[in-house]
Amino acid sequence: MKTLSARLCPARYNTQQRATELAPIIQQMLDTATDERTWQAFLNENPEPIGWRFALGISPATLVRPQFRLGSDYVVDFMVIDTPQWTQVTLVELESPTVTAFKEDGKHAPKLVEAVSQTINWKSWVRNNFSTFKHEVLKAIMEVDSFGDYTALYRDRIIPCISAGDFHLVSAIVIGRRTELHPSETNQHVTNFLRETQHSMIYSFDALADPCIDRTK
Numbered sequence: 001m002k003t004l005s006a007r008l009c010p011a012r013y014n015t016q017q018r019a020t021e022l023a024p025i026i027q028q029m030l031d032t033a034t035d036e037r038t039w040q041a042f043l044n045e046n047p048e049p050i051g052w053r054f055a056l057g058i059s060p061a062t063l064v065r066p067q068f069r070l071g072s073d074y075v076v077d078f079m080v081i082d083t084p085q086w087t088q089v090t091l092v093e094l095e096s097p098t099v100t101a102f103k104e105d106g107k108h109a110p111k112l113v114e115a116v117s118q119t120i121n122w123k124s125w126v127r128n129n130f131s132t133f134k135h136e137v138l139k140a141i142m143e144v145d146s147f148g149d150y151t152a153l154y155r156d157r158i159i160p161c162i163s164a165g166d167f168h169l170v171s172a173i174v175i176g177r178r179t180e181l182h183p184s185e186t187n188q189h190v191t192n193f194l195r196e197t198q199h200s201m202i203y204s205f206d207a208l209a210d211p212c213i214d215r216t217k
Contacts, residue, residue, distance in 0.1 A: 004044055005143040006065040008150060009051025013060070018048055019215030026209045030177070036094045039205070040066075040077060043094075047078070050092065052211035053203065054172065056084040061150050065140040070125045071132060074118075079140060083153065087161040088168040089137060090201075091122050095175035097205040112175060112202075119171035119200050126169060137162050171200040178206035 025042075026049060033039055043050055047064035055062050059082050068079035068091070078092040099111040108116065126133045138159065147154050161167050 004066045006140045010061045011055035015215045023212040049208040054080045091171045101176040115173045178204045
């Protein structure tokens with residue numbers, strides 16, 4: 001079994017060629033991949049859709065670490081480090097692309113309730129084990145073979161911020177398809193979700209395809 005490690009995903013420059021390679025594959029997966037394990041395996045090897053989805057604002061690159069461990073208690077599907085105007089660490093939970101995220105009345109469906117509970121548990125673990133968490137994030141950063149053009153960014157900004165605990169921690173859930181989260185519904189539920197779950201975010205699996213498709217244009 002291949003050992004997983006963190007990878008950098010350039011987010012703003014020179015992404016068109018890679019996006020052109022990934023766009024038809026991820027579009028096909030939206031039509032054929034019906035479980036989260038298939039998506040996890042694909043994204044482990046091709047983390048750009050995760051990295052690009054969580055690239056905020058002017059961030060030049062994101063770092064993506066699949067199967068990030070919180071001690072011996074939890075395994076996070078993806079840990080993402082981003083740098084808009086601050087340093088942000090996002091813990092990402094993948095759920096099934098075939099489940100319904102919301103009930104007809106707009107309330108959370110069972111699988112979304114379960115996913116929210118999971119992300120709350122993660123954040124509680126981080127609060128109770130903050131030094132260990134910082135160490136594990138820094139260890140993931142050191143897995144990167146070469147930072148290239150982003151060496152100064154990591155050396156001078158990101159690593160010192162993580163070491164000092166000066167970063168935002170958020171969580172995100174990828175669940176269901178856009179047919180269950182059409183735009184007007186998404187705006188409403190994301191607002192509620194952010195308020196109710198302490199800065200978590202929710203996306204459909206289609207939202208992973210969007211940055212790939214956008215970068216081919």
